[in-house]
Amino acid sequence: MCGIMGYVGPRDAAPILVDGLRRLEYRGYDSAGVAVCDGRSLVVRKAEGKLSRLADMLDADPIGGSAGIGHTRWATHGAPSDHNAHPHTDPSGEIAVVHNGIIENFIALKEELGAAGAVFASETDSEVLAHLVAQEYDGDLLEATRRAVARAKGAYALVVTSSREPGRIVAVRMISPLVVGLGDGEVFLASDIPAILHRTRDIMVVDNGEIVDVTVDGARLQTIDGRAVERDLLQITWDAAQAERGGHPHFMLKEIHEQPQAVTETLTGRLLDGDEVLLEEVHFPPGFARSLDRIWITACGTALHAGLVAKEVFEGLLRVPVEVAYAHELRYRDPLITPGSLTVAISQSGETADTLAAAYLAKERGSRLLAVTNVVGSTLSRTADDLLYTRAGPEIAVASTKAYMTMLVGEYLLALALGRERGALDSAAAAHLVAGLRTLPRVIEEALGREDEVRVLAEGFAGHEDAYFIGRGLDYAVAMEGSLKMKEISYLHSEAMPAGELKHGTLALVTEGTPVVVVLTQTATYDKTISALQEVKARHALTIALAYDDDTEIAKHADRVIRIPRVPDLLAPVPSIVPLQLLAYYVAAARGHDIDQPRNLAKSVTVE
Ligand code: M6R
Numbered sequence: 373m374c375g376i377m378g379y380v381g382p383r384d385a386a387p388i389l390v391d392g393l394r395r396l397e398y399r400g401y402d403s404a405g406v407a408v409c410d411g412r413s414l415v416v417r418k419a420e421g422k423l424s425r426l427a428d429m430l431d432a433d434p435i436g437g438s439a440g441i442g443h444t445r446w447a448t449h450g451a452p453s454d455h456n457a458h459p460h461t462d463p464s465g466e467i468a469v470v471h472n473g474i475i476e477n478f479i480a481l482k483e484e485l486g487a488a489g490a491v492f493a494s495e496t497d498s499e500v501l502a503h504l505v506a507q508e509y510d511g512d513l514l515e516a517t518r519r520a521v522a523r524a525k526g527a528y529a530l531v532v533t534s535s536r537e538p539g540r541i542v543a544v545r546m547i548s549p550l551v552v553g554l555g556d557g558e559v560f561l562a563s564d565i566p567a568i569l570h571r572t573r574d575i576m577v578v579d580n581g582e583i584v585d586v587t588v589d590g591a592r593l594q595t596i597d598g599r600a601v602e603r604d605l606l607q608i609t610w611d612a613a614q615a616e617r618g619g620h621p622h623f624m625l626k627e628i629h630e631q632p633q634a635v636t637e638t639l640t641g642r643l644l645d646g647d648e649v650l651l652e653e654v655h656f657p658p659g660f661a662r663s664l665d666r667i668w669i670t671a672c673g674t675a676l677h678a679g680l681v682a683k684e685v686f687e688g689l690l691r692v693p694v695e696v697a698y699a700h701e702l703r704y705r706d707p708l709i710t711p712g713s714l715t716v717a718i719s720q721s722g723e724t725a726d727t728l729a730a731a732y733l734a735k736e737r738g739s740r741l742l743a744v745t746n747v748v749g750s751t752l753s754r755t756a757d758d759l760l761y762t763r764a765g766p767e768i769a770v771a772s773t774k775a776y777m778t779m780l781v782g783e784y785l786l787a788l789a790l791g792r793e794r795g796a797l798d799s800a801a802a803a804h805l806v807a808g809l810r811t812l813p814r815v816i817e818e819a820l821g822r823e824d825e826v827r828v829l830a831e832g833f834a835g836h837e838d839a840y841f842i843g844r845g846l847d848y849a850v851a852m853e854g855s856l857k858m859k860e861i862s863y864l865h866s867e868a869m870p871a872g873e874l875k876h877g878t879l880a881l882v883t884e885g886t887p888v889v890v891v892l893t894q895t896a897t898y899d900k901t902i903s904a905l906q907e908v909k910a911r912h913a914l915t916i917a918l919a920y921d922d923d924t925e926i927a928k929h930a931d932r933v934i935r936i937p938r939v940p941d942l943l944a945p946v947p948s949i950v951p952l953q954l955l956a957y958y959v960a961a962a963r964g965h966d967i968d969q970p971r972n973l974a975k976s977v978t979v980e
Pocket of ligand 1: 720772
């Protein structure tokens with residue numbers, strides 16, 4: 373996720389671009405840049421680090437020119453650096469692009485362009501787009517861009533400008549968001565409405581597969597294959613704070629709703645035809661997957677809960693023992709980590725001190741270290757032998773939602789890759805899993821569609837002081853995460869445990885009306901978990917079951933039912949967590965808490 377901007381009008385473009393980028397910094401902030409046409413040539417300024425560095429550069433040495441493009445980056449391909457910062461230009465410097473998203477076939481395109489003599493200045497996937505547009509250019513930027521994107525595969529948004537046609541900008545949306553703002557004799561382009569809302573409230577949303585041709589006379593919208601599109605303007609009435617949160621009252625709710633898009637990004641370019649998966653930064657030595665004798669998973673908090681899901685998935689699919697260890701425990705144990713094992717360290721930030729310490733320990737003991745992380749260039753990613761970036765984009769709310777979701781999806785991808793290399797997954801089983809993964813963005817969307825039902829349920833929950841979450845196997849892992857969400861933002865005392873464990877002690881705490889959430893998606897243990905539900909019901913608990921849409925039995929047992937779309941049981945944690953995130957959110961909202969910054973907590977725990 374990155375933020376992109378464009379401007380054409382009568383005013384100096386650079387300050388307008390920088391101002392818009394500042395409002396898009398939530399989408400990434402590891403480097404920033406602008407390209408402005410001064411009437412004769414393109415002037416590019418870019419710098420690693422926060423936007424303020426670029427702003428200082430421009431203050432010290434301003435650029436004149438009333439059309440330009442800008443970018444604030446969240447690295448996916450190539451570490452944060454000056455040369456990987458956008459905009460990228462073609463070798464002549466006459467064409468500049470900014471890009472948000474991923475070009476899946478960039479390696480093939482680089483090879484093709486390289487064979488024709490192209491030299492690249494960055495490690496990014498984005499730079500190929502500048503070369504492609506230049507190669508296709510014959511005097512019409514719109515047509516050159518159209519032909520260039522026909523050669524690129526992926527989920528992205530792109531903005532292009534050229535000194536050969538000053539005052540013209542072309543932009544394309546292929547899944548990643550893009551909006552146009554129409555002012556009085558000026559036009560703005562941005563990844564998101566908050567960047568330009570203080571400039572204009574007349575917004576045109578660019579749809580997937582559309583291209584827009586922007587000049588000072590306005591914005592002409594077409595489908596990528598050239599059909600003109602008429603789009604009604606939206607009149608946006610949000611205030612500035614609402615706009616920053618995409619119209620949601622809190623970042624947490626915004627991030628919950630971003631999950632379908634985040635998962636799309638996690639999957640982009642990684643699922644190939646049939647049963648194959650491509651993890652671009654995982655390079656196991658030959659024979660490693662086959663000889664692997666143990667997997668260690670280490671993490672903290674929500675990331676640890678994603679690890680609990682991974683344990684079930686890896687053991688089930690790979691038939692290899694998996695140990696999940698809290699990083700703060702592992703670092704002070706004398707664990708039997710041996711060479712030949714794989715350690716998977718999971719961390720959204722890649723900076724959690726305990727997780728880093730456990731990762732160093734695993735490496736010292738000769739284990740191969742694979743990082744599942746969201747932050748490119750983080751300490752963990754620089755320490756690991758192999759990397760799986762989750763691509764959730766910046767997560768602002770302290771309570772993790774979309775980062776957790778993309779960790780889950782990353783783990784399924786890893787299981788596929790290891791399973792194929794290990795020979796533990798046959799082609800049919802892998803193809804089945806690949807097909808299931810492709811449905812996930814839609815499945816999450818459907819789960820989000822039940823938000824109103826969860827909100828009503830939360831009203832009944834908010835007056836309680838204790839809650840319990842139970843489940844078996846994968847459902848237990850989800851129960852753990854649902855319970856943590858509830859605790860950290862609603863401040864309800866909440867405990868999660870395996871469904872069979874309740875009767876060994878905790879049942880003593882269940883009294884009349886105590887809410888007990890029972891996660892019930894695993895067919896193999898369904899009947900056993902129903903028995904646990906009946907046990908708490910017999911103590912007059914308020915039983916809330918989380919079950920598939922097609923479960924016709926559950927309403928006979930539970931007081932309330934939260935429904936999720938049917939998926940293969942192995943993938944159930946993905947839809948299951950959505951209503952539990954929403955439940956925690958609405959309980960906390962009903963209790964009037966500071967949801968994005970809960971008391972005593974921090975987004976990244978960089979101390980022991
Ligand atoms: O950045 P990390 O994934 O390493 O962070 C680990 C935990 O601190 C984090 O998941 C924490 O539990 C979240 N606030 C939970 O929502």
